[in-house]
Amino acid sequence: MKRKRKLLFVVVFVLYTVILAGISFFIGNQSARKQIENLADGGTAETFxxxxxxxxxxxxxxxxxxxNDINFRGDFVFSIDEETKMTWRYTEISVEDLDIGDTVSITFTGEIQETAPAKITHVTQIQLLEDEK
Structure with missing residues (x-):
């Protein structure tokens, strides 16, 4: 009789564990799929x-x-590629028009790598905010 109870307990425990693992896998898979779809659509853009x-x-x-929000008050590095839109007063500019000390707005999608300084992986737009270029 004790042996049957132990066997029943083990079977119920294994079934319970398999069901929980399946639910966790499904939820994680759905979450990952939504994140991939969001990134494929350009992701959520943030500006600072x-x-x-x-x-x-x-x-x-x-x-x-x-x-800025406290998360955007530190130091950041990023690269500018041909897809990065750069403007000053609705006029396109080049990277050579940007100087040390200039105030800019940075719009990006994707992640920020937690390094020192933090690395932004995909900058979509830089807008020069200075009155004079």
Whole structure:
């Protein structure tokens, strides 16, 4: 009789574990699928304001301004590629028009890698906010 109870307990426990694992897998799979679809659609764009602290060719280092959310007040680095739109007063500009000390708005999608400084993986737009170019 004790043996049957132990066997029943083991069978119920295994079934319970398999069901929980299946539910967890399904929920995780659905979440991952939504994230992939969101990134494929361009992801959610976020914008913050910063001052350029260094520029080397197509790489910028910026420091977020105090008016930003606390998550965007630190130092960030990113590269500018041919898909990055750069404007000043609705006029296209080039990376050479950006100087150390300029105030810019940075719009990006995707992730920020938690390195020092933080690395933005996909900048979609840089807008120069200075009054004079």
């Amino acid at each position: 304001y910063a001052e350029i602290s260094d520029r080397k060719n197509n790489f910028l280092r910026v420091t977020g301004l105090e008016i």
